[in-house]
């Protein structure tokens with residue numbers, strides 16, 4: 001696909017900023033001010049990720065309390081009320097305040113750099129989106145103080161993260177805790193939609209010269225797919241939240257079963273959001289894997305067009321599977337069969353992805369630095385998560401497994417084993433670019449192995465009480481049901497994971513001050529973000545880069561054997 | 568509606584194949600008679616057993632996929648890891664291969680076809696099972712945080728502990744449940760007998776089950792329904808035909824009238840107990856709480872939160888929150904003397 005009209009490869013070399021920057025560091029207030037008013041995609045991206053990491057710790061503490069409570073039968077560590085608040089807040093936090101902001105942060109920081117742009121398409125919308133998300137999270141946590149109204153002691157939402165109607169009706173959920181849940185998700189949803197619009201506009205309109213859609217780094221491709229899914233999935237949730245508020249305050253009866261409303265309708269609205277949400281969260285994990293695995297295997301991604309097609313395919317199919325969360329609500333047999341089939345079909349493009357990653361590693365020279373370790377664990381764990389997903393799609397078996405700890409184990413395998421592992425690997429990979437320093441490799445490996453051990457202790461064994469009939473969202477259980485030992489192991493594993501996450505956070509912190517200086521391209525990588533300095537200057541590139549293939553830096557480093565000859 | 572026995576040969580094969588499942592399967596296969604466990608791998612009813620067979624088949628397939636893919640991954644990691652001297656050159660750059668990619672698309676497609684067909688078969692077999700002539704109908708109403716059972720044809724109302732006749736090959740006996748909710752969503756789940764079905768307000772659901780061995784089957788509410796969701800336990804007793812007939816006969820009677828506990832009976836009617844509870848044959852006709860007419864025929868109280876003993880009963884009436892925090896029965900602030908009288912009365916309700 002050599003195009004003679006384009007400048008020869010190597011032009012990107014001129015994109016690197018070599019002017020020395022000797023700006024005096026500002027006072028604390030000046031620095032703070034510069035972060036609060038910033039519209040720079042990199043600063044916003046960093047803020048998104050830090051915000052997500054803070055909520056990872058908060059949601060993690062909630063999880064630990066939950067696990068202490070469940071470690072023994074008939075435990076009294078948490079009261080039923082507090083337990084119910086904690087699992088509701090844990091779920092809501094991890095999905096909306098940790099998962100989504102984290103991935104939006106990644107997209108924000110990386111997409112413009114990867115496509116050779118100087119910023120996002122709408123920098124001010126970008127800042128607005130971040131602050132909406134941030135306020136949504138703060139408002140949700142304010143409920144601990146203000147949930148019962150300012151005069152009473154506060155309480156947080158306690159209706160579960162999917163908040164099934166009519167438990168959310170005023171008859172069953174008095175006070176304001178449910179309102180905090182509703183409004184904060186509404187607010188942060190607006191932020192997420194803003195971010196999605198921005199990513200799509202950026203990728204479609206801001207690519208540098210020579211970067212056709214088929215030369216787009218897969219990370220950017222998957223960011224577009226994620227953003228498209230966000231645009232389709234968040235509005236139903238927002239609509240449902242508005243209807244719920246109308247029910248609660250204006251006498252509406254959408255979900256108010258006491259007055260003829262429909263509890264099923266909430267479920268449909270919620271899961272039409274909720275299932276694509278899973279893919280919104282997992283696509284960025286795929287995106288990271290698509291960048292990291294090739295670089296550390298020293299080979300280009302295997303089957304680039306198939307990877308794009310599979311991602312788009314997963315996105316489409318994922319819009320038609322939501323009722324697999326509702327196999328037990330009494331759908332007709334045909335309905336159940338339909339959703340079983342559509343869910344199984346997701347397995348096909350997903351399988352293609354796994355095979356392509358495998359083929360990328362095949363014949364390579366794989367360097368197992370920390371980012372690649374995380375990716376390897378991601379591959380095994382995602383495989384396992386996918387297979388338990390297939391089990392859950394078998395509707396009759398789902399009648400047994402639904403709402404049991406098996407499901408809890410399955411989706412934590414996806415959310416932690418696949419997504420969190422991939423994102424942590426991603427943080428390790430791009431940390432040198434963002435800070436200009438390398439992470440401590442020894443600490444990183446310790447953290448990784450600790451996390452692997454903790455993760456498998458917790459979530460492998462969590463499947464078993466599910467198979468033994470333990471339902472989710474119960475604050476305690478009686479002894480003698482065969483669940484005790486498994487729960488104890490699971491709880492211990494949770495603490496091992498907590499230690500690993502703390503070690504990871506500690507590594508991020510000390511390496512910022514003491515880490516080895518990274519240089520522009522510490523991994524010998526191939527996409528444009530590595531063509532500028534670390535950290536990149538505000539304007540990213542001095543001159544607009546020009547690319548002629550999917551791996552512009554490969555072309556630059558191997559002028560004798562450039563990629564564009566083969567694409 | 569009978570479990571398709573043609574699957575048993577296949578499931579036997581799976582049993583030998585799948586180590587993990589085999590442990591559980593052995594658990595089921597060697598269980599002498601019923602065991603009171605909520606394990607889905609110890610089925611004792613037709614729907615649960617056919618689901619169990621299907622699950623073994625699915626475990627075999629997914630287990631096979633795992634072994635193959637994880638094996639290839641492991642091989643790649645070991646074989647292609649970076650070795651000394653590797654830094655001198657880059658490996659061969661391969662961009663893809665349409666043939667290979669087509670091949671590994673076709674295999675998953677075939678697996679999906681097989682899985683879907685077996686799944687669909689069982690969905691229809693269970694959900695659209697023709698209704699046999701001899702069935703028992705029960706209406707289940709979910710409440711925050713207890714179960715109400717009606718036997719419309721038998722004129723029985725009871726709570727939390729469901730009695731059904733056992734099903735044998737000579738006398739197949741299916742139980743058809745109609746499921747409703749009085750307040751929020753709940754889910755009826757007794758894993759050894761059948762999968763779960765939700766109880767949704769303003770909505771009617773149906774499910775059926777049978778029990779192959781006499782005995783107790785435990786389960787619990789499987790849809791979060793509020794503060795005491797964890798203590799909304801469920802007990803199903805499969806009785807022999809004789810036991811069941813005797814149970815029915817007793818339940819159909821009005822409440823026992825024992826003059827010795829007259830004081831307690833009066834107290835029950837004077838306190839607001841009667842606004843919430845029914846005791847057949849007395850003025851108490853409340854519907855908010857469980858029917859107490861034959862309270863002593865139950866082994867537990869408050870949906871399994873406590874055993875049905877005089878001591879637990881006293882504690883429950885003195886302060887329901889201390890037994891089941893958040894339960895919807897209020898503490899009535901009665902004196903110890905009053906509570907003794909009440910419990911003495913309740914203890915006669917056989």
Ligand SMILES: [Cu+2]
Nearest residue numbers: 274275278325
């Ligand atoms: Cu889903």
Ligand SMILES: [Cu+2]
Nearest residue numbers: 788790792796
């Ligand atoms: Cu419940």
